[in-house]
Amino acid sequence: MQIEDRLDEFESLARQVDDALSAVQKLDQTAQEAAMKLKESLEAFERYALIRLVRRMRDDPAGKNILLDAVGDPAIYALFLVHGIVKSDIRTRVFQALEQVRPYINSHGGDVELIRVENHTVFVKLHGSCSGCGMSSQTLHNLVEKTIQEHVPEIEAIEVEDEESSGGQGAFIPLSAINLGGDWIQALEYAEMVNGVPYRIHRDDIDAIIVRFNEQVSAYVNRCAHMQMPVDKGLVEGHILTCPWHGYQYDLKTGECRTVPGLRLDPVPVRLEGGSVWVRPRL
Known part of the structure; x- marks a missing residue:
């Protein structure tokens, strides 16, 4: 089988997973919860078995070489990355x-x-x-x-x-000295934000989610990197957001997609000033 054929098969299998997750979203809440619990249990079992397999292969010189070669396969790398067996570059x-x-x-x-x-x-x-x-x-x-x-x-x-050491102009200006009108938008009050809960801001020029984790505030375009569908209604567990449409998972602290390496939520510029959270639409 040619490399192109294997990649096509991998993409076809990935689409089947997407289609199945999409179908689950159409079920009633009880059925959805049962299906997602089954998915999580299967993934946990899969990760446990994979870790044991990898450990055994690493302990054998020949197995270690096979393992290193196998990680070069996009499908195997994606699987290992999802389960935390390999790290990003x-x-x-x-x-x-x-x-x-x-x-x-x-x-x-x-x-x-x-x-x-x-x-x-x-x-x-x-x-x-x-x-x-x-x-x-x-x-x-x-x-x-x-x-x-x-x-x-x-x-x-x-x-x-x-900037000063590199010969720049020292472009920093305290935010209090800047007129935040124009392209910056006052989104919500920082004190009203619940830790780990995404808030949606939707106006003519912006549709974004804003989330706080302790003192860190992040903002992202309200759009999954997979099919460009909104993610604000997705399930949040800890700092992981699951897209309600196809089940893609994102780390809300970094925007990185945990399902497919290389994908991520588009960041939105965000600032804190005067107790408020301000965002700026991306041009």
Whole structure:
């Protein structure tokens, strides 16, 4: 069988899963809950068996080589990734780590940009020095470095550059000095947000979900990356959102799709100011 044929078969099987999950969504609530419980139980059994299989193969030199070769198959890699047996590539995990602190940095009028990852060294750039807002540039440096080290421990060095050191114009302006009218929209009051509960904001120029996890606030376009259907009515368990249409799962802290590697929810710029959460429609 040719590689193209195997990929076509893999995609066909994935569509069958989508169709089955779509059919489940049309059942009454009791039947839906029973079907989803069956799905979760099968996945848990599958993960348990896969972990035991992988451990046995890793303990055998020949099996280890076969395992490493097998992970190159897209279907096997996707299965292992869903069950947490393999990790995303290092750049993806660094990006996800930065997404953890981005809303906090945004709330002080700054931003962080991943430049590259090279030989286990991360190069990032800070936009804005936070002068005038009570947070020093060094504090931001420390925050970024600590977050990356916690989430990607194999990183050996982190090079943090700010706009001033790179010859920029020091573009940071405290948010209180900016007129938030125009393209920024006041969405809701931060104090009214329940931890882990997505809130939908739907106006002519934006349809987004906003969610808070402790001090982190994230916002995403209200659209599944699979079929572009709204996700605001999806089931949330912990920080995992399940699309109500086809069952795709997303990490609400990072936007990453746990069902299909490489997919993610589109982020929406978000800021905290004056006790309110502000979002900006993507152009």
